[in-house]
Amino acid sequence: MNLPLFIARKIYRQGGNQQEVSRPAITIATIGVAIGLAVMIITVSVISGFKHTISDKVVGFGSHIQIMNFMAQQTAIPAPICISDTLMRQIRQTQGVSHVACYSMTQGILKTDDDFLGVAFKGIGSDYDTRFLADNLVEGHMPKFGSTPSKYPLLVSRTIADKLRLKVGSKVFAYFIGNDDVRVRKFTVEGIYQTNMTQFDQNLCFTDFSVPVRLNGWEEDQCSGAELQVSNFDDVNLTATKIVKLANSKTDRYGQVLTSQTIHEAYPQIFSWLSLLDINVWIILVLMVCVAGVTMISGLLIIILERTQMIGILKALGMRNDTVRHTFLWFAAFIIGRGLLWGDVIGIGLVVLQQQTGLVQLDPASYYVDTAPMELNIPIVVALNVATLLISVFVLIAPSYLISHIHPARSMRYE
Numbered sequence: 482m483n484l485p486l487f488i489a490r491k492i493y494r495q496g497g498n499q500q501e502v503s504r505p506a507i508t509i510a511t512i513g514v515a516i517g518l519a520v521m522i523i524t525v526s527v528i529s530g531f532k533h534t535i536s537d538k539v540v541g542f543g544s545h546i547q548i549m550n551f552m553a554q555q556t557a558i559p560a561p562i563c564i565s566d567t568l569m570r571q572i573r574q575t576q577g578v579s580h581v582a583c584y585s586m587t588q589g590i591l592k593t594d595d596d597f598l599g600v601a602f603k604g605i606g607s608d609y610d611t612r613f614l615a616d617n618l619v620e621g622h623m624p625k626f627g628s629t630p631s632k633y634p635l636l637v638s639r640t641i642a643d644k645l646r647l648k649v650g651s652k653v654f655a656y657f658i659g660n661d662d663v664r665v666r667k668f669t670v671e672g673i674y675q676t677n678m679t680q681f682d683q684n685l686c687f688t689d690f691s692v693p694v695r696l697n698g699w700e701e702d703q704c705s706g707a708e709l710q711v712s713n714f715d716d717v718n719l720t721a722t723k724i725v726k727l728a729n730s731k732t733d734r735y736g737q738v739l740t741s742q743t744i745h746e747a748y749p750q751i752f753s754w755l756s757l758l759d760i761n762v763w764i765i766l767v768l769m770v771c772v773a774g775v776t777m778i779s780g781l782l783i784i785i786l787e788r789t790q791m792i793g794i795l796k797a798l799g800m801r802n803d804t805v806r807h808t809f810l811w812f813a814a815f816i817i818g819r820g821l822l823w824g825d826v827i828g829i830g831l832v833v834l835q836q837q838t839g840l841v842q843l844d845p846a847s848y849y850v851d852t853a854p855m856e857l858n859i860p861i862v863v864a865l866n867v868a869t870l871l872i873s874v875f876v877l878i879a880p881s882y883l884i885s886h887i888h889p890a891r892s893m894r895y896e
Contacts, residue, residue: 485804488795489811506783507816513776514820514873515827517769521865522828524765529861530854532755535678536714538849539751541613542681543744544708545717548572548728551738553705559586559693561703563733571727572709577720580710582609587693590656591668591686593645599684600641602655606690610710614674614687621649621672626689634689635668638682639675649673657696664696677845703735717743766865773820773869774876781813781877806881810874817873821866832857 550560564583572581585604590597605611607627614636615623624634637647647653651670656663668688676682694703711720721743728739745752795805832855835841839852 484800485807486811488808489815492808492812506780510776510780511816511820511823514773514817514869515823517773518821518824518865518869519828519831521766521769521869522824522862523831524762525861525865526828526832526855526857527853528758528762529858530856531848531850532758533856534854535751535755535849537613538676538678539748540710540714540744541617541676542678542685543747545711545714545744546709546721546724546741547706547744547747548709548724548739548741549706551740554740554742559588559697559705560737561697561699561735562706562737562739563700563703563735564707564739565733568728568731569707572707572724575720575723575727577711577713577716577723578709579712580610581707582606583690583704583707584609585690585693585697585699586705587657587696589696590658591641591645592654592656593647596645598641598644600686601684602693602696603685603687604690604693605687609690609708617674617676618672619675621670624671624687624689626687627691633666633668633692634671636672636674636687637670638685639673640679640682641684641686642670642673647673659696660698666692666696677849677851679846679849700735717745770869770872773817773873777813777817777873777877778880780816781809781880782883784812785809785881785883810877810881813877814870814874817870821870825862825866829857829862 548562548564550562552558553560569581572578583606587602587604588599589602590599592598605626607625609626611623611626619639624636626634635653642648645653647670649670649672653668653670655666655668657666690704693705694701709720709724711717721741724741728741731739733739795808835853835855836857841853843850843853845851
């Protein structure tokens with residue numbers, strides 16, 4: 482039988498915190514642990530949700546890996562490539578690649594009776610994965626890209642629609658300048674999306690794949706590039722290495738040089754900013770563990786001083802200093818455990834509340850989302866509980882040595 486654990490359990494179950502002085506100290510220690518853990522759970526959930534939400538939006542516009550013309554990567558001028566059937570088949574068979582689709586790009590000006598706006602037209606076909614656009618659709622419907630190119634369907638962002646006062650069903654003229662002439666096309670707005678990613682919402686429209694191809698004067702088998710999706714975002718660099726061997730520095734049938742880049746390379750500023758959030762997480766975790774540790778140290782010292790007489794009696798009965806120390810460490814572990822339980826209830830409860838209600842609102846212009854995103858990761862919550870318990874008990878080892886300086890004869894007369 483574990484004697485220290487047995488005694489600590491008896492003291493805890495029989496109201497060991499009912500002493501006049503130790504009761505508020507233990508309550509404060511419990512609250513300190515609970516608040517610390519709750520803040521850690523909320524912080525990790527917010528940062529994880531925020532990073533994944535922003536990453537998913539960036540990937541939704543640019544996919545995980547892009548294959549394009551080498552010259553287009555160096556300049557903003559659209560440059561075509563031709564991806565042969567053989568290369569496309571090799572890409573699809575590459576381990577880690579889950580989906581491949583070609584796209585086309587061109588620049589133009591949308592003009593209404595009252596205003597005009599320069600935008601980028603991204604042409605996509607029926608094989609393009611439009612789930613991201615469909616999830617962020619706020620009005621209208623998803624055009625059937627690739628089925629009726631003669632109708633010139635257009636999917637615009639809420640930002641563009643508000644600037645040009647466009648609605649679903651609106652007809653809008655687009656002007657394209659190239660080869661010393663100006664061409665005009667009449668588009669029909671079939672849907673409006675909103676992602677709150679200002680960098681994209683301000684200037685990106687979606688239309689049929691063949692529209693930019695014809696306007697740029699390219700051949701039917703040419704495109705701006707291909708977008709690849711990977712099965713696991715964590716393995717994007719590994720998959721990109723395989724694509725580099727397949728495509729990079731290769732020339733197509735028209736003599737154009739192919740190259741590839743990952744989403745991290747395409748938008749380094751966004752992912753660098755997201756990486757900096759990890760530093761904030763570690764700072765908050767360290768601060769909260771320190772709060773829990775300091776409150777537990779204070780509580781343990783008060784308990785030891787208040788139970789000096791009991792310590793003296795145990796020593797007089799032959800109990801060693803180590804055994805007495807372990808008894809109070811077990812007692813502290815019970816207090817920490819209760820604090821962790823309340824911390825889990827508070828932290829997880831607030832995360833679930835935000836997930837269900839979106840109670841905390843954010844400015845989309847600054848944070849790219851309109852509500853605070855929360856992502857509850859149970860393994861991380863369990864790890865936070867275990868780490869908090871172990872660290873809190875560990876920092877109590879040194880204060881527990883105060884028991885060694887308590888003399889049995891003098892302590893039993895202590896009041």
